[in-house]
Each structure stands twice: as structure tokens, then as C-alpha cells.
Amino acid sequence: xxxxxxxxxxxxxxxxxxxxxxxxxxxxxxxxxxxxxxxxxxxxxxxxxxxxxxxxxxxxxxxxxxxxxxxxxxxxxxxxxxxxxxxxxxxxxxxxxxxxxxxxxxxxxxxxxxxxxxxxxxxxxxxxxxxxxxxxxxxxxxxxxxxxxxxxxxxxxxxxxxxxxxxxxxxxxxxxxxxxxxxxxxxxxxxxxxxxxxxxxxxxxxxxxxxxxxxxxxxxxxxxxxxxxxxxxxxxxxxxxxxxxxxxxxxxxxxxxxxxxxxx
Amino acid sequence: xxxxxxxxxxxxxxxxxxxxxxxxxxxxxxxxxxxxxxxxxxxxxxxxxxxxxxxxxxxxxxxxxxxxxxxxxxxxxxxxxxxxxxxxxxxxxxxxxxxxxxxxxxxxxxxxxxxxxxxxxxxxxxxxxxxxxxxxxxxxxxxxxxxxxxxxxxxxxxxxxxxxxxxxxxxxxxxxxxxxxxxxxxxxxxxxxxxxxxxxxxxxxxxxxxxxxxxxxxxxxxxxxxxxxxxxxxxxxxxxxxxxxxxxxxxxxxxxxxxxxxxxxxxxxxxxxxxxxxxxxxxxxxxxxxxxxxxxxxxxxxxxxxxxx
Ligand SMILES: Cc1cc2nc3c(=O)[nH]c(=O)nc-3n(C[C@H](O)[C@H](O)[C@H](O)COP(=O)(O)OP(=O)(O)OC[C@H]3O[C@@H](n4cnc5c(N)ncnc54)[C@H](O)[C@@H]3O)c2cc1C
Ligand SMILES: Nc1ncnc2c1ncn2[C@@H]1O[C@H](COP(=O)(O)O)[C@@H](O)[C@H]1O
Numbered sequence: 001x002x003x004x005x006x007x008x009x010x011x012x013x014x015x016x017x018x019x020x021x022x023x024x025x026x027x028x029x030x031x032x033x034x035x036x037x038x039x040x041x042x043x044x045x046x047x048x049x050x051x052x053x054x055x056x057x058x059x060x061x062x063x064x065x066x067x068x069x070x071x072x073x074x075x076x077x078x079x080x081x082x083x084x085x086x087x088x089x090x091x092x093x094x095x096x097x098x099x100x101x102x103x104x105x106x107x108x109x110x111x112x113x114x115x116x117x118x119x120x121x122x123x124x125x126x127x128x129x130x131x132x133x134x135x136x137x138x139x140x141x142x143x144x145x146x147x148x149x150x151x152x153x154x155x156x157x158x159x160x161x162x163x164x165x166x167x168x169x170x171x172x173x174x175x176x177x178x179x180x181x182x183x184x185x186x187x188x189x190x191x192x193x194x195x196x197x198x199x200x201x202x203x204x205x206x207x208x209x210x211x212x213x214x215x216x217x218x219x220x221x222x223x224x225x226x227x228x229x230x231x232x233x234x235x236x237x238x239x240x241x242x243x244x245x246x247x248x249x250x251x252x253x254x255x256x257x258x259x260x261x262x263x264x
Numbered sequence: 265x266x267x268x269x270x271x272x273x274x275x276x277x278x279x280x281x282x283x284x285x286x287x288x289x290x291x292x293x294x295x296x297x298x299x300x301x302x303x304x305x306x307x308x309x310x311x312x313x314x315x316x317x318x319x320x321x322x323x324x325x326x327x328x329x330x331x332x333x334x335x336x337x338x339x340x341x342x343x344x345x346x347x348x349x350x351x352x353x354x355x356x357x358x359x360x361x362x363x364x365x366x367x368x369x370x371x372x373x374x375x376x377x378x379x380x381x382x383x384x385x386x387x388x389x390x391x392x393x394x395x396x397x398x399x400x401x402x403x404x405x406x407x408x409x410x411x412x413x414x415x416x417x418x419x420x421x422x423x424x425x426x427x428x429x430x431x432x433x434x435x436x437x438x439x440x441x442x443x444x445x446x447x448x449x450x451x452x453x454x455x456x457x458x459x460x461x462x463x464x465x466x467x468x469x470x471x472x473x474x475x476x477x478x479x480x481x482x483x484x485x486x487x488x489x490x491x492x493x494x495x496x497x498x499x500x501x502x503x504x505x506x507x508x509x510x511x512x513x514x515x516x517x518x519x520x521x522x523x524x525x526x527x528x529x530x531x532x533x534x535x536x537x538x539x540x541x542x543x544x545x546x547x548x549x550x551x552x553x554x555x556x557x558x559x560x561x562x563x564x565x566x567x568x569x570x571x572x573x
Pocket of ligand 1 (some may be wrong): 054136492494509548560561563
């Protein structure tokens, strides 16, 4: 009797746990973005693009859960242009099992992305979706929360620690005053913060192996979702430039300056 | 337009972050406030005194005690039947709740606004503040988060709003609060401090951070901030992080000590009035935005500075 119960628990933890990881292709975080002079946007021609850094953290977390025997399969998803394939290959090389590209040249807003992801969740039935907390291009910080709302699931945003346990997940969250822990029933959405883990680099053999992993190509129409933008960007401008001030020679001169500007 | 603002609080007192939201909302129309919590009557009293608020709606329910988005968002979405815009501060609470409300209403959130240009047009930073986008919405209901440093704070006195109880809160049953680790400190809060002393990776350890940065901050009555590198290395808690993905600050004086000035850090502090940088590398990018720069070893310069201010 006892044995049987244990066996069932193992089954629940191991075999059913599928993790969906949405990853976005964005400007590399080391690149300083340049605003186009006609105010139409940021110049992305010939600019290095990478996986959104928070999404690397998401992929890493999913892999660690799999390595710990708590997850079975990791599916990476990206909504974006054909080139987003590269981002998905990176996720596969890190250790995701398969990928889905929802191919579109339109700029899809977080609400649209969340709607597409909700459809994919219906098909794939993951127990956990791990998003980044924020895409470093639009800085929206919305998609994961929106997805959780559309699915009626719990949300553990800005995760510092994720502990998966049978039917629930404990998420320690980075909040303004410190840390907060919430317990979510599964299935649930988690969004990752910087301290959750340090993402690995894909090794050369794994990059080779990733080329053979399955990648499904879909279109937005396959999901029957209306992604018509709700927001129109009418102008993109440079922020006011700050002029560098002056350097002072020593601490005494610094104190003088601080007094002069009324800082002390 | 009738707006509904999210009051940030801990069931005992209203947080300052609320006040900038009042100012932003007032640019759109009549300001109504929502105090959602448990045993939060004293918060409602404080909010009613804030200048510029017409009505304070109080939802007092055990399910709202910890501001769980799963329980709060349906309540807000319900109240949006009789309001046109929901505005929350771009704090971790606001960022957690507002997008969930937006999705329930089937509208796009406008994140982190810097200005209200008109009833449907706003500016907001993108690409770590390296670009400012002007966005116009076609949604009939607005859901907005507000950057606190971009709007003046409403006065905490002078108002006399009516207080109304609202019901209908319930536990969605999908999440539960477990615990919280909130550091209590005598220091001013980072986002409302007049002076901030921030330390970076160069400090080398939490002991050194404490030994070098803290006495200067004490002397100046300043809040303490940090770069991501200093937080990641465990010198200080995560909520000290200033930057694109941490806290956005704009104090009178910001001192960056042993911080290189990566764009992600600048995104969080470059609207400070006076920026002071101490760095031993004269080419450090922080000097490109600093009003006053000192090229020096911080382990010599900062103790000397502390003794002389
Ligand atoms: C997705 C993402 C989000 C990020 N978000 C943020 C964010 O919100 N906030 C943030 O800060 N960073 C953020 N970063 C990290 C950012 O890119 C930088 O890595 C970080 O800001 C560097 O911190 P630092 O300046 O302390 O360290 P470093 O870049 O290592 O700089 C240390 C500086 O100290 C100086 N120094 C060394 N020794 C001394 C000494 N004895 N005396 C004086 N000076 C000395 C050096 O010359 C150097 O300039 C983010 C990165 C990513 C990828
Ligand atoms: N086009 C996209 N494709 C896949 N995932 C996305 C996309 N856009 C946003 N996401 C996910 O949502 C997170 C938050 O993005 P945002 O709400 O745009 O700041 C990202 O870190 C991704 O995990």
C-alpha cells in the first residue's frame, strides 16, 4: 500500500510536468540603442540581437527543474520574425527539448503575445509557464501577468527562488521592500528576476545537437487570435542628454563643490 | 473622465508612491481612489485627506490582505464598469496587479508613463530609457502604471474625499501568501530620499560596503542604493538595486561610488538633480553623466569625504 502511494507521487512530479518558456528576440543588452532621426523608432538595422536576458534566466530555471527530476519536458516559444529561430535555437542549445516559432513580422504587443501564448497553453497543457519579468526593448513588464489573467492561473512575478512541489509552487518574489513568498496552485505562471539563477552558456556539442531538435513553425492565424495593436507609437525621441560636468582634483575640492550646489 | 487609482499601503499607512499617481490621474479627470486591503480603515482616512481626490473606495476583506493580484484584479476590473482609467504606481505591487487588470478588461496597459499628453496619449521610456515613445491608445478603458519620479507628489493635506465601502472581493483560490521579509530601516526610502549614496561592485564585500558607504549615508541622512553587480554579489539586499530593472530614482543628489555607469544603471538614476561620481577609472561612463566627478580610489576618498562633510 505504502509503496503504491510513493509510486504515484513520483508519477505526478515526473511525468506530467511540462514547462513552457516564452523567449523574445531583442536588442543585445550591451548595445546602446540609437533613435532614428525621423522619430519613427529605434534603429535595429545591423544591430546585434540576442535572447532577452530575463528569458535566458527562465530557460535556465526550467532546465534546472528538469535536471532535478521535477520536470519532464521544456518547450520554448517565440512570437516574432523568422530570425527568432536563432533565439529558439539558443534555448534548445541550453537544454530546452523543442521549440515553437509563431512567425510574424508584425510587432505584437504584450496583450497579443499573451493571447497567443494562452492558445498554445491550451494545446500543450503545461503545468508551469516561466516568462521573463520584462523585455528589455519595450520594458513593458506585462506579458506574464496578462497570460495568468487570461488563463485564470496564479502568478509568481519577479521570482528570486522557485520551489516546485507536486501540486504547487512556492515563489519567493523580489518586491520593493524586500522579499515575499507566495504559494501557487499548479498550473501557474512565474516571471523571472535577475537573482533567480545564472544562465549557462550553451556548449558547442549542445549547439550541434540543438540543430536536430524539433522546431514547429506556426502563424498567428493558426491560433485565430486578433493581434491588432491597441497602441500606436506616434513618435520616438531621444531623452534629454545630460551634459558631463567637471572633474575635481581631490576630496577638498569635492566638498567645496557639494557646498556650492547646496548638496551638503 | 473618471479615474480609479491604486493606493499603495501596508494596511496601516499609505505609501508615498500613491501621491504621484494622484497627480497623473488628475490630468485625466476626476480622481477616485481604491484602498484594497484588510483592516485598512486608517489608510482610507489618510487617503481622504490627500488633495484632489473625490471618493475613496474601501474594499476591506481578508482575501485582499496581502494584495495578491489574483484576488485584487477581478475587484478592480469590476470597478472599471464605472471608471474610465485605472492608474497604479510603477512599483512592484503596481506592476504585479495592473497588467492582470488590463488583460481582464481586454486592453493594453501603458507602462511607466512619464507624461500625460492628452486623454489618450502618453509618453513612456523604452530601451532602458534610451528612447522616449509617445503612444496613443485606441482602447476605451485605460490601464496605466505611473513612473513616480516623473510627477509631483499630491499634497497629503487639504482634501476631504468621501469614503465608500465596496464589496464583492473574494479569494480566487489560486494563490496564497506565505511570508514576507521586509527590512525595517530608519533610513529614508530610496524612491523618496533627497540624497542617495550608491555603491557598486568595487566595494568588494558586504563588510566593506557597510564600512565605507554606510557612514557617508548616515552623515548625509541619505538612502543607500546599489548597482546590480553589488546586489548580485550579495553586498546588499535586492531592493537596493537602482536601474532599468530595479528602482527608478531622481533625488537632489545621487552619489555613484565604484559604479561604472552601465546603461541599465543610468536608466534608473540619470534624472537625479546632481550626480556625483567617484571612480578610479577616469574613462568610466558614469563620468559622462556626472555633474561632479572625482577620479580616486574610493577606499581613500570616501572615508575622507565622510570626515569632511
Ligand atoms: C537584463 C539586465 C538588467 C540589468 N539591470 C540593471 C539595473 O537595474 N541596475 C544596474 O545597476 N545594473 C543592471 N544591469 C547590470 C549592468 O549591465 C552592469 O553590469 C552593472 O550595472 C555593473 O555594476 P557596477 O557598475 O557596480 O560594476 P562594474 O561595471 O564592474 O564597475 C565597477 C566600477 O568600479 C570602479 N572601481 C573599481 N575599484 C575601485 C576603487 N577602488 N575605487 C574607485 N572605483 C573603483 C571600476 O573602475 C568600475 O568602473 C542589468 C543587466 C542586464 C543584463
Ligand atoms: N514576442 C514574444 N515572444 C515570446 N515571448 C515573449 C514575447 N514578448 C514577451 N514575451 C515574454 O514576456 C516577457 C515579458 O515581456 P514584456 O511584457 O514585453 O516586458 C518576456 O520576458 C518573455 O518571456
